[in-house]
Amino acid sequence: MKISLTTILATAIFIQSLYGQKIKGSDTVLPLAQKEAESYLNTYKSAKVTVTGGGSGVGISALLEGTTDIAMSSRKIKFDEKAKFQQSGKTLVEKIIAYDALAVIVNPANKVSQLTREQLEGIYTGKIKNWKEVGGENIEIVVYCRETSSGTYEFFKEHILKNKNYLNSALSMPATGAIIQSVSQTKGAIGYVGLAYLNNKIKAIKVSYDGKTFVAPSLETAKNKTYPVVRPLFFYYEKTLTTKVSPFVNYILSSAGQKIVKEEGYIPVN
Numbered sequence: 001m002k003i004s005l006t007t008i009l010a011t012a013i014f015i016q017s018l019y020g021q022k023i024k025g026s027d028t029v030l031p032l033a034q035k036e037a038e039s040y041l042n043t044y045k046s047a048k049v050t051v052t053g054g055g056s057g058v059g060i061s062a063l064l065e066g067t068t069d070i071a072m073s074s075r076k077i078k079f080d081e082k083a084k085f086q087q088s089g090k091t092l093v094e095k096i097i098a099y100d101a102l103a104v105i106v107n108p109a110n111k112v113s114q115l116t117r118e119q120l121e122g123i124y125t126g127k128i129k130n131w132k133e134v135g136g137e138n139i140e141i142v143v144y145c146r147e148t149s150s151g152t153y154e155f156f157k158e159h160i161l162k163n164k165n166y167l168n169s170a171l172s173m174p175a176t177g178a179i180i181q182s183v184s185q186t187k188g189a190i191g192y193v194g195l196a197y198l199n200n201k202i203k204a205i206k207v208s209y210d211g212k213t214f215v216a217p218s219l220e221t222a223k224n225k226t227y228p229v230v231r232p233l234f235f236y237y238e239k240t241l242t243t244k245v246s247p248f249v250n251y252i253l254s255s256a257g258q259k260i261v262k263e264e265g266y267i268p269v270n
Contacts, residue, residue: 020048025059025072028194056151071236075151091239099267101195101222105202112136114206114214126167143170144191196265
């Protein structure tokens with residue numbers, strides 16, 4: 001007997017209505033997942049979806065512990081994390097649900113409007129301590145970063161710092177909103193946030209990897225790959241939960257879901 005896709009979808013949504021579906025992790029992915037869940041629940045009234053943040057590492061740990069169904073991550077899963085799942089006999093499924101441009105931000109009063117990757121590395125490792133060293137005013141640089149459980153922290157360290165350590169005096173923030181607030185209130189501050197978080201309280205600077213071409217983060221420059229700091233955003237889940245989570249995952253990857261991706265300031269997968 002053949003079972004239609006409609007029947008499979010209805011069964012999966014019925015399972016969700018009984019047990020609910022928990023999604024946890026990346027602060028970068030959080031606003032997108034919340035919007036997607038809101039739209040999804042308006043479409044499928046009987047479904048239950050709960051979305052919370054905490055950071056990519058927190059989400060992946062929760063998935064391993066079995067306290068969430070989907071882990072949101074702004075970085076690829078680490079080798080040691082994957083090993084823990086394998087040791088537990090669990091098979092992971094990885095889905096790219098969108099892309100994000102990681103924007104470097106400063107206070108709007110800061111005259112510096114562009115930096116090279118090497119200059120950013122110097123600032124975040126403590127070699128460059130004053131804005132006058134990169135063409136700005138004689139003001140001490142106040143460095144803000146995400147906490148170590150954040151996928152954004154890991155991505156920035158790998159791709160901007162080339163795996164060098166952050167300076168010890170860097171101010172670690174528990175969420176992206178805290179970085180935006182701090183940078184908006186501190187003239188000498190610098191931080192980094194996902195493209196979707198940009199607003200008029202902070203200034204995104206142009207970045208160059210070759211020292212010649214400086215590009216500002218935007219949906220257009222991220223899509224055409226001229227902006228150099230673009231990353232995939234992931235959903236991870238256990239293979240045994242595929243039936244339970246697939247309706248929501250497939251919704252995000254659908255044309256309706258990817259329309260929301262674009263509307264929320266992220267980059268669609270296609």
